Amino acid sequence: MTGPREWWKTALGVLFTALMLFPVYWMVNVSLTKTSDMRADPPHWFPWNPTLDGYSAVFSQQLPNLATSLLIALGTVALTLVISAPAAYALSQLHLRGAGTLNFILLVAQMIPGVIMAMGFYSMYIKLGWLNSIWGLVIADSTVAVPFGVLLLTTFMAGIQRELLQAATIDGAGSWRTFRSIVLPISRNSLLTVSLFAFLWAWSDFIFASTLNRNGDLIPITLGIYKYIGNNTTEWNSIMATATVASIPAAVLLVIAQRYVAAGVTAGAVKD
Amino acid sequence: MNTTQTMSVGDASHLGGAAAATPTAPPERGLRAGTSSRQARRTRWAAVGFAAPLLAYLAAFYALPLYRNIELSLHDYTTRAFVQGNAEFVGLANYVDVVHSDTFTKALVNTGLFVAVSIVFQYSIGLALAVFFRQNFRLSGLLRGMFLIPWLLPMIVSASTWSWMLNSDSGIVNSVLQAFHVGQINWLTSPDTALLSVIIANIWLGIPFNLVILYSGLQNIPVDVYEAASLDGASGWQKFRLITFPLLRPVSGITILLGLIYTLKVVDVIWIMTTGGPGDASTTLAIWSYREAFGTGQPDFSPAAAVGNLLILIALVFGFVYLRMQRRMEES
Numbered sequence: 001m002t003g004p005r006e007w008w009k010t011a012l013g014v015l016f017t018a019l020m021l022f023p024v025y026w027m028v029n030v031s032l033t034k035t036s037d038m039r040a041d042p043p044h045w046f047p048w049n050p051t052l053d054g055y056s057a058v059f060s061q062q063l064p065n066l067a068t069s070l071l072i073a074l075g076t077v078a079l080t081l082v083i084s085a086p087a088a089y090a091l092s093q094l095h096l097r098g099a100g101t102l103n104f105i106l107l108v109a110q111m112i113p114g115v116i117m118a119m120g121f122y123s124m125y126i127k128l129g130w131l132n133s134i135w136g137l138v139i140a141d142s143t144v145a146v147p148f149g150v151l152l153l154t155t156f157m158a159g160i161q162r163e164l165l166q167a168a169t170i171d172g173a174g175s176w177r178t179f180r181s182i183v184l185p186i187s188r189n190s191l192l193t194v195s196l197f198a199f200l201w202a203w204s205d206f207i208f209a210s211t212l213n214r215n216g217d218l219i220p221i222t223l224g225i226y227k228y229i230g231n232n233t234t235e236w237n238s239i240m241a242t243a244t245v246a247s248i249p250a251a252v253l254l255v256i257a258q259r260y261v262a263a264g265v266t267a268g269a270v271k272d
Numbered sequence: 273m274n275t276t277q278t279m280s281v282g283d284a285s286h287l288g289g290a291a292a293a294t295p296t297a298p299p300e301r302g303l304r305a306g307t308s309s310r311q312a313r314r315t316r317w318a319a320v321g322f323a324a325p326l327l328a329y330l331a332a333f334y335a336l337p338l339y340r341n342i343e344l345s346l347h348d349y350t351t352r353a354f355v356q357g358n359a360e361f362v363g364l365a366n367y368v369d370v371v372h373s374d375t376f377t378k379a380l381v382n383t384g385l386f387v388a389v390s391i392v393f394q395y396s397i398g399l400a401l402a403v404f405f406r407q408n409f410r411l412s413g414l415l416r417g418m419f420l421i422p423w424l425l426p427m428i429v430s431a432s433t434w435s436w437m438l439n440s441d442s443g444i445v446n447s448v449l450q451a452f453h454v455g456q457i458n459w460l461t462s463p464d465t466a467l468l469s470v471i472i473a474n475i476w477l478g479i480p481f482n483l484v485i486l487y488s489g490l491q492n493i494p495v496d497v498y499e500a501a502s503l504d505g506a507s508g509w510q511k512f513r514l515i516t517f518p519l520l521r522p523v524s525g526i527t528i529l530l531g532l533i534y535t536l537k538v539v540d541v542i543w544i545m546t547t548g549g550p551g552d553a554s555t556t557l558a559i560w561s562y563r564e565a566f567g568t569g570q571p572d573f574s575p576a577a578a579v580g581n582l583l584i585l586i587a588l589v590f591g592f593v594y595l596r597m598q599r600r601m602e603e604s
Contacts, residue, residue, distance in 0.1 A: 006409050006410060007410075009404075009407060009409035009410075009412075010409050010410045010411050010412075012404070013404070013405070013409065013411060013412060013415045014411070014415065016401065016404070016415075017415045017418050017419065020418075020419055020422065020476075020479070021418060021421060021422075023422070023430065023433050023434060023437060023476070024421060024422070024425070024433075026433060026436075026437055026444060027429070027433045030433075030436060038442065039441065039442045040442075041442070041447065042447045042450075042451075043442060043443075043444050043447055082325065083325050083326050083329050084326065086322040086323070086325060086326075087322060087323050087325065087326035089322050090318075090319040090320075090321075090322035090323040091323070094315055094316075094318055094319035094322060095315065095316070095319060096319040096320070096322075096323050097316070097319070102323070102326075104595075105330065107591075107595060108588070108591060109330070109334055111533050111587045111588065111590075111591040112334075112338070112584060112587070113536065113537040113539075113558055113561075113580065113583050113584065113587060114537060114539065115537075115539050115558050115561050115562045115565075115580060115583075116337075116338070116341055116561070116577075116580040116581070116583070116584060117337055117338075118562075118565075118566070119337075119340075119341055119344065119561075119565050119573060119576060119577055119580060120336070120337020120338055120339075120340045120341045121333075121337050122565070122566075122573075123337075123340045123341075123344060123354065123573070124336060124337060124340055126354055127357075139333055140333075142333075143333055143334065146326070146329065150326060174318075175314075175315065175318040175322070176318075179322070200424060203426065204425075204426035204427055204428075206426070206427055206428050206539075206540040206544070207539055207540060207562075210566065211562075211565070211566045214566075221426075222426055222427075222428045225428050225429070225432060226428055226544065229432055229435075229544075236436055239432060239436075240432075240433070240436070243426075243428070243429040243432060243433065246426055246428075246429055247425050247426065247429050250421070250424035250425050250426070251421070251424075253424070254417065254420060254421065254424055258417045258420070
């Protein structure tokens with residue numbers, strides 16, 4: 001099929017995409033609007049007369065929060081990988097007893113509402129004195145990613161050729177060396193997918209941040225935006241500028257790793 | 273999701289999804305007959321060693337919080353009792369109070385509406401787009417990729433953008449409606465439209481997840497089925513009704529159930545846009561629980577935990593349906 005029909009489809013596709021992404025455009029547009037134009041009627045559809053006030057507010061007020069979020073997200077990635085990669089190896093290649101039960105528990109774990117985990121963590125942390133700590137948030141955020149990580153990595157590692165691992169055993173490699181020098185390098189793409197999702201979830205987390213880190217000195221960017229909305233409802237350009245900056249990791253990851261993103265979403269639900 | 277949703281996807285955003293594999297590997301054969309049992313024993317211990325961090329993790333950071341949550345719901349906890357640890361045991365009194373509260377019915381109905389309406393639209397729009405993008409026209413891959421953006425954005429970003437778009441006085445939505453001579457709608461502040469507003473935002477958040485999964489389901493339908501149908505003179509609609517939809521049914525079931533589970537959990541979108549208000553107009557069970565525990569100056573953990581545990585029960589019912597459905601799909 002060639003010719004005009006194809007072009008119609010592309011045009012329609014562009015239209016749908018534009019409609020879908022309109023809120024994203026609107027966020028950027030508002031972030032560049034002057035405070036005095038904010039309540040203009042009708043609103044300005046294009047930032048003809050842009051201002052960077054919103055962004056300078058981000059740099060003067062939100063940089064520490066961005067750094068905190070980065071730290072939390074990286075910590076979550078590390079913790080998720082350290083827990084889930086060895087476990088996936090045990091589940092997929094070492095015939096762990098009770099593997100079926102463990103898989104089942106992991107599936108059920110993903111269904112538990114975040115607000116419930118938040119309450120449980122709150123009552124634990126208040127005793128341990130872990131409230132308002134980065135470490136506490138890293139642990140809480142990782143509970144979203146660990147079950148996903150184990151299940152995804154197990155699926156991948158189960159597909160590694162047994163001959164390869166047996167050859168290593170014959171060469172005298174113990175299971176730790178096999179894991180480190182064969183299984184991990186082969187699983188690179190899956191590890192990347194897991195890291196990517198762990199990062200994004202931790203970066204985007206609102207529930208845990210707003211419950212376990214309400215009075216901290218170091219707050220993540222999501223909470224920064226939330227407090228912003230509460231404090232000043234007039235400077236929406238600053239709020240939207242912060243939101244735009246907070247979206248950058250998602251955008252970057254999508255551009256450089258769209259393949260992995262799609263793989264992760266699908267691996268979650270459908271087994272090929 | 274999260275799924276946090278998770279697709280919060282629903283919580284579509286925190287969609288962790290649930291990978292399906294229960295790996296079944298052939299039993300390991302010993303390298304030499306004499307060493308096989310020692311080898312097997314060593315492997316078994318190695319397996320425990322590699323799994324140990326996960327087991328400890330699950331005990332400390334899943335089982336313990338859940339246990340604490342049940343304990344909260346069976347006692348009368350105040351902030352002071354939290355610190356002193358002398359809360360009174362009240363049995364199921366918190367559950368009785370919660371179920372008899374005026375908010376309960378409202379929250380249950382709102383949860384049902386929020387979940388059902390969100391899912392119906394997320395799924396049908398997602399399916400329509402998946403069929404459309406399946407046609408592989410120029411730029412279709414790029415555009416499909418861009419559809420993922422709403423799903424990847426932090427929930428606070430999407431929710432606050434929607435809040436501003438739906439603002440009564442200065443929002444773009446009312447401004448466009450005005451051009452069509454529709455009077456001002458107080459989207460977020462009127463009890464009639466608050467729930468509708470958060471549903472609209474949630475549908476938008478969930479479309480990417482539905483699109484991606486249904487699209488991958490479509491890719492698994494063999495092309496020659498369609499070719500044969502074309503030779504028999506089937507129209508596009510007939511092909512959709514007689515081939516696409518029936519063959520996609522297992523994937524559809526899983527998509528919808530995952531959507532259900534993740535939408536039940538949603539807190540952030542609603543909380544950021546309306547905090548469940550005005551009154552209880554957009555309060556769901558998850559929001560109610562969150563508000564009791566963290567939303568007011570006076571934390572009331574015990575009823576919050578009771579609501580939360582009821583929510584777990586509902587989520588688990590759908591969860592088990594999902595697991596059964598997935599097992600059946602693997603067997604076939």
